[in-house]
Amino acid sequence: MKHYVTYKRVSTSEQGRSGLGLDAQERDIQLFLETYSDVPFEVLGEFTDVLSGTDDERPELAKAIELAKRTGAELLIAKLDRLSRRVSFISALMEDSKLSLRVAQMPYADKFQLHIYAALAEQERDFISKRTKAALAEAKRRGVVLGGMRDATMKRNEAVKANAQRRAEKVEGVVVPLRQNGLSLRAIAEELNRVGVKTARGGQWQASQVKRVLERLDAS
Incomplete structure (x- = not known):
């Protein structure tokens, strides 16, 4: 039997109270389980953090990882950025040979492909940040208040x-x-x-x- 441990994260207390951000992640996870998972399967545990996207101290994620490693289950998340937006954090998890990771929105992606995706996403965010700063500097140079x-x-x-x-x-x-x-x-x-x-x-x-x-x- 295939075993999973699921993890979800929302970045604001409002999303946590309303459940709206969690609904989308739960829907993606269920879609993966019903469509792509080996059968039969069992979800051994479900964990959720309500924390900032920049905060890598996530107590529920730590519990999810511990349970997944102890039982040999796959850690299942809806999107890669629910773990972190930092490629270094994601890379450290992927280098753990005792942890198996699965992303619902990329059901066939292996660890190598997920690492590349995380790196490209981080580069894109960095480029957008620099482009915004450059545009503001140019506007200021032209005298825009x-x-x-x-x-x-x-x-x-x-x-x-x-x-x-x-x-x-x-x-x-x-x-x-x-x-x-x-x-x-x-x-x-x-x-x-x-x-x-x-x-x-x-x-x-x-x-x-x-x-x-x-x-x-x-x-x-």
């Missing part, structure tokens, strides 16, 4: 945020009870469409829009 731009942007963002919050509160009485009764984001969207509730732009609801509404309500 960056602080003024930020102030205007912040005011505009605050107005957009306030409008979004008001729209979320209008559908709170429908969305929250449905979620509490265990309906998926897609099912809630379908129910809103069925009863004729329109989005802010007068369109049809999608699962992603329901997710944003719940996140706003949870953070308020």
